[in-house]
Amino acid sequence: MKKVIATFQVEYLQILDEQGKIDDSLFNELGLKDDNIKHMYKLMILSKKFDDAALALQREGRLGTYASARGQEASQIGSILALRKEDFVFPAFREIPAYIARGMPMHMLLQYWGGDERGENVPKDINMFTVSIPVGSQPPQAVGYAWAAKLRKKNIATLVYFGDGATSEGDFHEAMNFAGVFKVPCIFFCQNNQYAISLSREKQTASKTIAQKAIAYGFLGIQVDGNDIFAVYKATKDALNKALKGEGPTLIEAYTYRLQDHTTADDASRYREQEEVEEWKKKDPIDRLRKFMKGKGIWSEEYEKGLLQEVEKKVKEAVDKYVSMPEANYEDIFKYTFAEMPWNLKEQLEEFKGILEGKSPQKTEEKEAEKKSKKILKMLKSNK
Numbered sequence: 001m002k003k004v005i006a007t008f009q010v011e012y013l014q015i016l017d018e019q020g021k022i023d024d025s026l027f028n029e030l031g032l033k034d035d036n037i038k039h040m041y042k043l044m045i046l047s048k049k050f051d052d053a054a055l056a057l058q059r060e061g062r063l064g065t066y067a068s069a070r071g072q073e074a075s076q077i078g079s080i081l082a083l084r085k086e087d088f089v090f091p092a093f094r095e096i097p098a099y100i101a102r103g104m105p106m107h108m109l110l111q112y113w114g115g116d117e118r119g120e121n122v123p124k125d126i127n128m129f130t131v132s133i134p135v136g137s138q139p140p141q142a143v144g145y146a147w148a149a150k151l152r153k154k155n156i157a158t159l160v161y162f163g164d165g166a167t168s169e170g171d172f173h174e175a176m177n178f179a180g181v182f183k184v185p186c187i188f189f190c191q192n193n194q195y196a197i198s199l200s201r202e203k204q205t206a207s208k209t210i211a212q213k214a215i216a217y218g219f220l221g222i223q224v225d226g227n228d229i230f231a232v233y234k235a236t237k238d239a240l241n242k243a244l245k246g247e248g249p250t251l252i253e254a255y256t257y258r259l260q261d262h263t264t265a266d267d268a269s270r271y272r273e274q275e276e277v278e279e280w281k282k283k284d285p286i287d288r289l290r291k292f293m294k295g296k297g298i299w300s301e302e303y304e305k306g307l308l309q310e311v312e313k314k315v316k317e318a319v320d321k322y323v324s325m326p327e328a329n330y331e332d333i334f335k336y337t338f339a340e341m342p343w344n345l346k347e348q349l350e351e352f353k354g355i356l357e358g359k360s361p362q363k364t365e366e367k368e369a370e371k372k373s374k375k376i377l378k379m380l381k382s383n384k
C-alpha cells in the first residue's frame, strides 16, 4: 500500500509592495499609528547613516573591518520593534540596525568593529547578547535561554538572528529540533540575504525555501518579504504571541538582500552581477517605506531634511566619542569572555603580560621546563 502521509505548504507574507502600496486589511490589523511608522523610518535612516560612517571610518583605517547591513534594515528593525523590551535577543554579526533600535550606544558598536572589547560589554538593559562571529553558534544559546525562561515560568521569549549560511550548520538543526520538542518560546529569524560570503542561496541548500525547514522539526515556518517592514513586523508579532501562549517556536525567513560587500574584506563584484544588485536596489526597504509615507501624507522634503540633520548629529557624536576614547586595555580581551575568568585564561593573560614585558613565550616555556627538570632531579637525588 502507498499513501500520502504528510504534505506541507509555506506561506509568503507581503503587506507593502515595491511601489509603496499597502494591503489595507493586513496593515490595519497591525494598529500602527503615524508616530510608530515615523519611528520605524527614523531608525532605518539612522542605521543607514551609521553604516555610511562606519564604512568611511574603515577606509580611513580607524576600524578593523565592518559588516554592512545595508538593505536589511526592514528585516531587523521590523522584527526588533515587534518584541517587548524584556524579550532577549541573540544576534549574529550583522545586526547593527537591531542593536541601534534596542538603544545600544553607537560608539560601542564602533569599538567592537575597531577591535576594542569594551564594545562587547552590552549594557544590561539592552537585553541583547554579544556578537557571535562563529556562524550558527547562537541558536542553541537562544533556545537554552528560552527553555530556562519557560522552566522558571517567566513570561519572555527569545529571538535569534542568523543568515542563510547558518542553516547549514549542525548547531542550527540541533537548536531547531530541541525547540520543537520542548516547545520553547524562541523565534528563529533567518535573514536570507541570498549569500553566505560568495556562496549563493541556491548552493547553500536544495530546499525551495528556508522557512520549510521548520516543518521537519514540527513547527511553523513562514517566508516574508524582508524588505517590507510591515510584513516583518506582523510575522514577528504573531510569532511572539504564539510563543508567549506556550505554543512554541516559529521560523521566519526574511527574504532580503545584502546591498554591500559581505564585509570590507570582501569584493562582491567577484561573485555577483551588478544587474542583480541594481534590481534589488529597486526594492530598497527605506525607499519603499518613504513612498508609502509620502502617499499617506506623513513625509515631505522638509521632514526628511530635519530628520537627516538630527540623525547625522547623533552619528557624528558617536564617531567623535569613539575616536576620543582612551586606548583599550589589552586585559579586556580576557576579561569580557566569561563572567569569571577560568584558570586557563588567567594563565594566558599572565603569559601575555610576560610577552608585553619583553619575555618571549618560548623563553618562558624554556624557563618553566628548566625549573621542572631541576625539581625532578632534586626529587631523584633525595630518593637515593
Ligand SMILES: Cc1ncc(C[n+]2csc(CCOP(=O)(O)OP(=O)(O)O)c2C)c(N)n1
Binding pocket: 094, 133, 134, 135, 136, 162, 163, 164, 165, 166, 167, 193, 195, 196, 197, 258, 262
Ligand atoms: C563556523 C564558521 N565558519 C566559517 C566562518 C566564516 N564566515 C564568516 S561569515 C560567513 C558567511 C555567513 O553567511 P550567513 O550565515 O548567510 O550570514 P551573512 O553573512 O549573509 O549575514 C562565513 C562562512 C565563521 N565565521 N564561522
